[in-house]
Amino acid sequence: MPEYRRILLDGAVVEVRREGAELVAGDGRRVAAGTAHHLPPVVPGKIVAVHLNHRSRVEEFGIRLTPAPTYFHKPLSALNAHGGAVVRPEGCHYLNYEGEVAIVIGRTCRNIAPADAGAYIAGYTVANDFGLHDFRDTDAGSMLRVKGSDTLGPLGPGLVTDWDFRGKYLRTYVNGELVQDGSTDEMEWDMHYLVADIARTITLHPGDVLLSGTPANSRPVRPGDVVEVEAEGLGRLRNHVVTGPTPIRTDVGAQVTASEEVLSTALGGDWEFRGIRPPVRTTF
Template sequence: MEYRRILLDGVVTEVHRMGDRLVSRDGRAISVSEAAHLAPVQPTKIIAVHLNYRSRVEEFGTRLPDAPTYFHKPVSALNAHGGDVVRPAGCKFLNYEGEIAVVIGRTCRNIAPADAGHYIAGYTVANDYGLHDFRDTDAGSMLRVKGSDTLAPIGPGVVPDWDFHGKRIRTLVNDEVVQDGNTDEMRWDMHYLVADIARTITLVPGDVLLTGTPANSRPVEPGDVVEVEVEGLGVLRNRIVTGPEPVRADVGAQPTESEEVRSTALGGDWEFRGIRPPAR
């Protein structure tokens, strides 16, 4: 069973998928292709892990820490299947990151990894976009890099009881495959991540954890159509557009194009210099 949230006759409605139809509890139905999708859940927080996939680690020529590290995307960044992803005017380095999202189903605090599955409502597809033009000023927090408006599309639906082992995850830009990985690459699986965060942060129903991306995150351009396809979860599709106005120049740090910005956006190793594995 797959659950979605859509606008049906102008009203936010929870539906479940039956083949190529979305059906509400009162029996109304609409085709999947005609539905106006909303994010399938309304989280109080969106938490994302940094490096987790082996191919991404190898791409950067670095090593994983002993335990996962995380950053926070504000809920105002939330977006949905079919929604436009905005690259602000004057910015250049908006990168896709195809991911899998864990959706919490029960209030969760201080649990063992072996018990985490009981607190998960299901899984969905995500794209953890990064606006690297702000990396020079926000590298520590990733706030604007990962938290600007529209940069957290998830969906189209939530699939309960999905076995996350051995599943293929691909990202396509204009129908060309640009990321191709498998969940077996993950150093820390979904249950571990939930239990780790819940040691000190209470997770509540609807909260979302993003679980990392495979290698080859790269910038996209306005007009590009980006799809993230996960085996058993479906396809999340979004179009890149240019924001109507540039970032205000009369306040705050401005977008930059430093060596660090370019290296990170284009797959370099800038942020991992100094923490390479020891020579063998």
């Protein structure tokens, strides 16, 4: 399956094609994939993400799936790339990974049937839809700061075309340990359905990205952790977590919290309504 990447090569943004362990530019220059400075593989005009889609995630929270998917918007300033640092602001504790598959639009798309959606998809890439759940009490509806803070949208390493999304594993690793193990077959709504659903009222343009949901066991990570997301046939997206240089300002806006809502989302399970307390983590 062809795979295309965007890298910084000799100071310029260059689109390359992966050939084994090497990346090859149009002018013939070659660079080792493992040492290249990666950029996000696409330049989207918008990033749309589905709230819940994997059945294991729904079961983890002990809730009933909505009759149709619901979505939120992730700002472009959240974009990050393979190898990039994910910043957990000082004073925040609940930065969760969410391994996902990202759909990349290839043609202008509006008011199409799910059966026709494949013709409008350029390809797929790996995503990690990081969530800063310290802000969940105030942004649960919009997810603006929860999912839209700077660096929380890594994509990559490359854009793979001609990829069949059916029956593919989706796995997340933290410091080499497997922490999420899901499959695209557990998605309630497949890639084509999601594209057609959004395109009913929102025109999708080439490069736009749709995030298709995460399996169970999204949990907090801390500075120093290395998080990798692997989707079968799409490669492995690697990022590391660092601490932000300054704390969240306290003289403006809602402040970070550790309420039942925050803990139940960050640590998995609806603790409030089950009448039990979440496990206490002593270090973050």
